[in-house]
Amino acid sequence: MKIIGFNYLQKQHFLTLTIILLLASTFFSITALGFLGIYKSFNAYLGEEENIIAIYDKKSRTPFTGLVPTYLAQRISSIDGVLSSSPEVVIPCIVKGKSIFLRGVVPNELYQLNPLIILDGETLQLNDTNSALVGKRLAKDLNLVPSDKIIVLGALSEQYIELEIKGIYESNTALDDEVIAPLYVGQWLRRTDYGHVTLIRVKIDRSKVNPSQIYETLVQEAETPAPSPSNETKPSPIQQMIPVSRATFNPENLGVKETQEFMKTFLDRYGMTRETLLILSAAVFIFATATIFASSHTLIRQHKPEITVLRSLGASAKTLKLDLVIKTIPLSVVASLVGMLIATVALLILQEVGQPQVLSHRVQFQPDLLLLALNTILVTLIVVLAIIHSTKRLDKD
Amino acid sequence: MFLPLKALFRKGGTAPSILAIALLVAILASITSVVNHVNSQTQTLSKLRGTGETFLLMSNNSTSLTNSKVSTELIQILNENDAFKYILPQKIFTATMITISNNYTVQVTGVNTTTFFQVRHAYVNGSFADGMQANVGEILARIASIHNTDKIGIAYEDKTITVEVAGIIQTRTQSDSELIVPMNVANLLTEDNSKVSIIEFAIKANGNEEIRHINELLPADVKIVVTQQTQTFVQDLNNQTLYFLSLWSIPVYAVVTATAYMITARLTIESSYELTMLKALGAKRTQIFKLILVVTFIITSLGTIVGIAIGVAGAQIISTTLQWAWKGIQITPFLEIQQTTQIILFALTASVLGCIYPAIKATRKTYAELQL
Numbered sequence: 001m002k003i004i005g006f007n008y009l010q011k012q013h014f015l016t017l018t019i020i021l022l023l024a025s026t027f028f029s030i031t032a033l034g035f036l037g038i039y040k041s042f043n044a045y046l047g048e049e050e051n052i053i054a055i056y057d058k059k060s061r062t063p064f065t066g067l068v069p070t071y072l073a074q075r076i077s078s079i080d081g082v083l084s085s086s087p088e089v090v091i092p093c094i095v096k097g098k099s100i101f102l103r104g105v106v107p108n109e110l111y112q113l114n115p116l117i118i119l120d121g122e123t124l125q126l127n128d129t130n131s132a133l134v135g136k137r138l139a140k141d142l143n144l145v146p147s148d149k150i151i152v153l154g155a156l157s158e159q160y161i162e163l164e165i166k167g168i169y170e171s172n173t174a175l176d177d178e179v180i181a182p183l184y185v186g187q188w189l190r191r192t193d194y195g196h197v198t199l200i201r202v203k204i205d206r207s208k209v210n211p212s213q214i215y216e217t218l219v220q221e222a223e224t225p226a227p228s229p230s231n232e233t234k235p236s237p238i239q240q241m242i243p244v245s246r247a248t249f250n251p252e253n254l255g256v257k258e259t260q261e262f263m264k265t266f267l268d269r270y271g272m273t274r275e276t277l278l279i280l281s282a283a284v285f286i287f288a289t290a291t292i293f294a295s296s297h298t299l300i301r302q303h304k305p306e307i308t309v310l311r312s313l314g315a316s317a318k319t320l321k322l323d324l325v326i327k328t329i330p331l332s333v334v335a336s337l338v339g340m341l342i343a344t345v346a347l348l349i350l351q352e353v354g355q356p357q358v359l360s361h362r363v364q365f366q367p368d369l370l371l372l373a374l375n376t377i378l379v380t381l382i383v384v385l386a387i388i389h390s391t392k393r394l395d396k397d
Numbered sequence: 398m399f400l401p402l403k404a405l406f407r408k409g410g411t412a413p414s415i416l417a418i419a420l421l422v423a424i425l426a427s428i429t430s431v432v433n434h435v436n437s438q439t440q441t442l443s444k445l446r447g448t449g450e451t452f453l454l455m456s457n458n459s460t461s462l463t464n465s466k467v468s469t470e471l472i473q474i475l476n477e478n479d480a481f482k483y484i485l486p487q488k489i490f491t492a493t494m495i496t497i498s499n500n501y502t503v504q505v506t507g508v509n510t511t512t513f514f515q516v517r518h519a520y521v522n523g524s525f526a527d528g529m530q531a532n533v534g535e536i537l538a539r540i541a542s543i544h545n546t547d548k549i550g551i552a553y554e555d556k557t558i559t560v561e562v563a564g565i566i567q568t569r570t571q572s573d574s575e576l577i578v579p580m581n582v583a584n585l586l587t588e589d590n591s592k593v594s595i596i597e598f599a600i601k602a603n604g605n606e607e608i609r610h611i612n613e614l615l616p617a618d619v620k621i622v623v624t625q626q627t628q629t630f631v632q633d634l635n636n637q638t639l640y641f642l643s644l645w646s647i648p649v650y651a652v653v654t655a656t657a658y659m660i661t662a663r664l665t666i667e668s669s670y671e672l673t674m675l676k677a678l679g680a681k682r683t684q685i686f687k688l689i690l691v692v693t694f695i696i697t698s699l700g701t702i703v704g705i706a707i708g709v710a711g712a713q714i715i716s717t718t719l720q721w722a723w724k725g726i727q728i729t730p731f732l733e734i735q736q737t738t739q740i741i742l743f744a745l746t747a748s749v750l751g752c753i754y755p756a757i758k759a760t761r762k763t764y765a766e767l768q769l
Contacts, residue, residue, distance in 0.1 A: 016662070020655045027648040034645060094626040099633035127540045129574035130504050149461035153622070155630035158449040160622075161571045162462040162489070162504070184536055188570050241539050243567065287424045290417035291656045298663040343648075356641040359634060363641075 008306040009327060013299055017328075018335050020295040024288050025339025025379055026346075029371065032281035033347055037365040038358050039277055042267060045174045045361070046201060046259035051083075052113060053211050054262040055200040055218070058255045063266055064090045064101075067196040068254065069247040070183075073109070074236045075221055076200065081208025084112035087197040087238075089186030092155040092360075095179065096142050099360045102132075102152060102179040104186015104197075106238055113203050114171050116180075121146030121167030126182050126241055132163040135176035137354055137362060139168045152179070157191035177361045184242050195247040201259060215256040222251045282374065289382050296386030300324070300394055307394060321391045325384050336379040340372055405668050405692050414660040415700045421656060422704025422744055425649050427712040429740070430730030432642055436635040437731075440628075449625030450482070452608065454596040457620045462489045463504070466592045467619055474614055475598060480607045482599040485512055488583040489594040494576060495550030495557070496541050503537060505551060505576045507583020507593075516599075517572060523564025526579055530563040534573035538565045551576065553586040650747040653697075657751030661693050665759035672759060682760040689756040690749070697748035701741050705732065 045063070046054060055076070057066025073087040089104035103110075107124045110116075116123070116133070124133045134144050144150065144165050152161045163181060170176060187194055202214065238244060257265070267273070300307070310320060347365040350356065356363055454475075459465035467486075475484050488507035493500050506513075510525040510532060523545045526532045531551070533543050543549065547562045560582060567573055584590050600607045612621060665672065672685060680688075709732055716728035732740075 016658070020659060023648070023652050023655045027652050030645060030648050034641070092630055094629050094633075097629070099630045099637075129537060129540065130571070149463060151461055151622075153624060153626045155625070155627050158451040158625045159570065160453060160462075160624045184573065185571075188573070191569070193569060241536065243535055243539070284424050287420040288652055290413065290420050291652055291659065294413060294417050294656065294663065295659045298659050298666070301663060301666050304666075350644070356644055357637045358641065360637070 008310065009299075009303060009324075013302045014331065017295050017299045018331055021292065021332055021335035021379055021383065022339045022342070024285070024292055025336040025375055026343045027288060027339075028281065028285040028375055028378070029340045029343030030347065031284050032278060032371050032375075033343055033365050033368065034356075034363070035277040035281055036274065036368055036371065037347070037363040039267065039274055040366060041174065041358070041361060041364045043260050043263045044364070045263055046199075047113065047173070048260060049203075050258060051204050051206055052259045053202050053204060053214065054255075054257060054259045055202065055214070056255050056257070056262055057199070058253050063263060064092065064198060066198055067192060068198070068200055069249050070195050070197045070242075070244045071239075071246050072218065072221065072249075073106075073197070073200045074238065074244075076202055076214060076217065079209055079214065079217055081205045082202055082214075083205055084109050084203040086110050086113050086201045086203075087183060087199075088201060089183060089190050089192070089198045091186050091189040091198075093189055094153040094155060095150050098142060099155070100138060100177070100179060101360055102181055102186060102189060103175070104181055104183045104189070106183050107180070110180070113201055114173060114175055116169040116171050116175070119168045119170050121165065124166050124180060124182070126238070128166060128182060130161075130163055131166040132179050132181040132185070133167045133169050134165055135178050135180075136168055136170045137176045138178065139165075141354060144168070150179075152189065154189050154191075157189065159189050159191065161185060161188060174361050177357075183238075193245070194242050195245040199262075211256045211258070215251070215254075218254055218256070219251045222249055278371070278374065281371075282378065285375075285378060292379070292382045293386045293389075296328075296383055297390040297393075300387065300390035304394060307391075311395075317391065317395050321388055324387050324391060328383050328387055329380055332380040332383040333376055336376045337372070339379075340367075340375055402688070402692065402695075405664065405671060405688070410660075410663050410667055411696065414656075414663070414696050415703060417656050417660070418653065418697050418700025418744070418748070419704035419707055421649060421653050422701050422740060423708035423711060425646055425740055426705045426708025426732060427730070428645075428708075429642060429736055430709050430712050430732050431716075431728065432638055433732065433736070434728050434730050436638065439631050439635065449623065450599045450601075451624045452598055452600070453622040453624060454598065454615070454619055455594070455622060457618050462487075462594055463491060465594045467594065467596055469591055469593055471596060471615065471619065472593075475596065475611070478611065478614075480600050480611070482601055483512060483516055485509070485516060485597040486580070486593040487513075487595050487597060488580060488587065488592075490553060490583070490587060492551050492553040492576075492586065494537075494541065495552060496543060496547070498542065501537075501541050503576050504571075504574070505553070505578060505583065505586070506572065507578050507580045507587075510577060510579055513572075513577065514566065514568070516597075517568035517570055519572070520567040521564045522566075523562070526560075526563040526577065526582075528579065529558070529560050529582060530579070531560040531582070532564050532566045532577040533562055534575050534577070535565055535567040536574045537576065538562075540574075549576075551578070551582075551586060556586055556588070558582070558585060646743075650743055653744050653747040654751035657693055657697060657748035658755060660696060660748075661689060661752035661755040661759075664692060665689065665755055685760045686756050689759060690752060693748055693752040693756070694745065697745055698741075701744040704744075705737060705740060 055068055057068055060066030070087050073085045076082055077085040086109035087106060091102050093102050106126055119136055124131060146165050146167055148165045150163055152163060344367050351365055354362060454467060455465040456467055472486050490505055492505045494503045514525055543562055545562055548559055550557055550559050608621060709730060712730035
C-alpha cells in the first residue's frame with residue numbers, strides 16, 4: 001500500500017538503511033542467541049528429557065561439587081518404575097594441557113540414559129581398569145584415537161592417572177565434549193571415598209513413579225538402620241567391583257528434581273533466568289538504537305529535496321509521515337528477519353567448527369521464536385519512531 | 398584546516414554522532430569489564446587453592462607415564478637436595494597378569510613399597526610386598542578374584558615371573574586398579590636397571606622457588622609436571638570466555654563501521670554548503686577527503702573515549718546498585734590498559750573503514766552537483 005503513488009525514495013539510500021538495520025539486527029540476534037545458547041546448553045547438560053531426574057546435594061554451590069551416597073543408586077533401582085539409576089562423578093581436570101570434564105560412571109547404567117554410538121574402538125565396561133571413552137568433539141580437539149594413552153591431571157586434587165582410550169563415541173549431547181571413565185576413576189580424581197558420587201541420574205517411568213515418591217524412599221532409607229553384616233543382601237554387580245560402603249546421610253540435604261530443573265536451580269541462584277538474559281540482550285540492543293536513529297534520520301535528510309517538493313505540491317506532513325512509515329516497515333521486517341538468519345547461520349557454522357566453548361563444553365545454539373518476534377518488533381518500532389521524529393524535525397527546519 | 402573543521406563541527410549532528418559511537422563502545426567496555434572481574438575472581442580463588450606440593454619428573458618427549466624414561470642417576474641428584482618431603486621413583490608398564498581363572502592386561506608399578514604406601518596413605522589387608530611378592534589394588538583384586546597369598550604370574554614381553562600376593566591395598570588412587578611390585582621385581586621383568594618411568598616428589602615449602610632451582614639442576618630431556626592443575630584449568634576456562642567475548646565483539650565493530658558510514662554520510666549532506674564553498678574557494682579533492690576523515694576520526698575518538706567511560710562507570714553503578722539490593726554480590730568491573738587500547742584502536746579502524754566511501758563520494762561531486 002502506498003499513500004503517495006510513486007517512488008520518490010532513492011534505492012541506494014534505502015539500501016544503506018536496510019544494511020544498517022540488518023547489521024543492528026544481526027548484532028542483537030548474536031547477543032541474544034549467544035546468551036540463550038549458554039543458558040540452554042547449561043540447562044541441558046545432564047539431559048533434557050522429563051523422565052530423567054537427578055538426586056543431588058542441595059548444599060553444593062555448583063553441579064560438580066556435591067556428594068551423594070553411592071549405594072542409593074542401587075537402592076533406587078529397586079523401586080517400581082525406575083528404569084535406570086546412574087551414579088556419576090563429574091570432575092574438572094586437564095588432559096594434554098586442555099581443561100576438560102571427566103565423568104566417572106557405571107557404563108551400563110549410563111548407556112540406558114544416554115545411548116552412545118561408538119564411532120571407533122570398543123565400548124567401555126566397569127571392569128575396564130585404566131580405560132576411557134572420549135566424546136567425538138573432544139577426540140577431534142585433542143587429536144585422540146583408540147589405544148592412545150592420556151595423562152589426566154586433577155584440577156581439584158593432586159592426582160595423576162594414565163588412561164588408555166578404548167573408543168570414541170557420539171551422543172549428540174554435552175557428553176561429546178567429555179571423557180567417560182569407570183566410576184572409581186572419577187572418585188580418585190575427586191579424592192572422595194568409594195561411598196560417594198557427585199549425583200545420581202535416574203530414568204523413570206512417569207506413569208509409575210514421580211520425583212516426590214523417590215524422595216520419600218530416600219527419607220525412609222535414611223531412617224532405616226544399617227543391616228548387620230550377617231543380614232546384608234547379596235552385593236550388586238557394582239558392589240562386587242567397587243568397595244561401596246553404606247554412608248549415612250541427612251535426607252534434608254538431598255534434592256530430587258528433573259535434570260533440567262536441577263541445572264536451572266544453579267543459574268537461578270545467580271540471577272540467570274531466560275527472561276533476564278533476554279532483557280540484557282534487549283538492553284544491549286537499545287544501546288545500539290542510536291545508530292538506527294541516526295540512519296533513519298540520515299535517510300530523511302538525504303531525501304530533503306524530494307520531501308520539500310512533495311510538501312510544496314500539497315502533501316500534508318501527516319500523509320508524508322504515514323507514507324514513509326508504510327514504506328519502511330516492510331524494510332525493517334525483512335532486515336530483522338535476514339539479520340536473525342545471518343546470526344543463526346553464523347553461530348551454527350561456529351558451532352560446527354567447535355566454537356565457542358563455555359566451561360569446556362560447546363555452546364549449542366537454537367533459533368528462538370520469541371527472540372525473532374522481539375527482534376522484529378524492536379527494529380520496526382525504532383525505525384518508525386525515528387522516521388516520525390526526523391520528519392517532524394525536517395518540517396521545523 | 399582549523400576554520401573548515403570549526404565549520405563542520407558547528408553542525409547539530411556532532412553530539413548525536415558521538416553518542417551513537419559512545420553507546421556502542423560502552424556495551425563492549427561494560428561487558429569486558431564485568432568479564433574481567435569474574436575472571437580475576439576465579440584466578441584469585443584458584444591461587445588460594447594453591448598448586449599443591451606433588452610433582453612428576455618425566456621425559457620431555459613422553460605423552461604417557463608408561464612411555465616415559467628417566468635415568469636413575471637423577472634420583473641421586475635429587476637426593477642431594479634437602480628440599481623434598483619424599484622422592485619416589487616409579488617404573489610403570491603394562492603387562493599381563495595370569496591368575497588361575499583368567500589373564501588380565503594390567504598396569505604394573507614398580508616402587509619402594511614402604512614409601513609408596515606411606516605417601517598414598519594406603520589401607521593394607523595383609524602386608525607390603527617385599528622380594529618376589531606383589532600388592533594388588535582392591536578394585537583389581539575384586540575384578541580378578543585375587544586374595545592374599547595367591548600366586549599370580551606377570552608376563553612382560555617374553556619374560557614371565559610368579560609372585561605371591563602379600564596384601565590387598567586401598568589408596569583411593571589409580572593404584573587400586575594396579576599391581577604394585579617392589580622395584581627389583583619390575584627391574585627383573587623389564588631387564589633395565591638404569592631407567593625408571595617417572596620420579597614423583599613432594600617439596601617441603603617455597604614451591605616456585607624450589608622448582609626453579611631443581612629445574613636448573615636437571616638435564617634438558619626431562620620435564621617437571623605439577624600434579625594439581627587448578628590454575629591451568631581456571632586459565633583455560635577464562636580464555637574460553639574471552640574468546641567468546643572477542644567473537645561477540647565482531648558484530649559490535651561491524652555496527653561501529655556502519656555508524657561511521659552514517660555519520661559521514663550525514664555530515665556530507667548537512668555540510669554540503671560548507672563543502673561547496675570550500676571547493677569554490679579552491680579546495681582540492683584530497684583536502685576535502687582529509688577534512689571529512691579528520692572530522693570522523695575526531696568524532697569517533699571522542700565517542701570511543703566517552704563510551705569506555707560510560708561502559709565502565711555504568712557497570713560500576715549497576716554493580717553498586719546490585720550490591721545494595723543483594724548483600725552477597727560484590728562486583729568490581731575494570732578494564733586492562735591493553736584492552737582499552739585495543740577497543741580504541743579497533744573502533745577507530747572500524748570508523749575509518751566506514752567513512753571512506755561517503756568521503757570519496759563527497760569529493761567526487763562536482764561544484765555544480767553540490768547543494769548550496
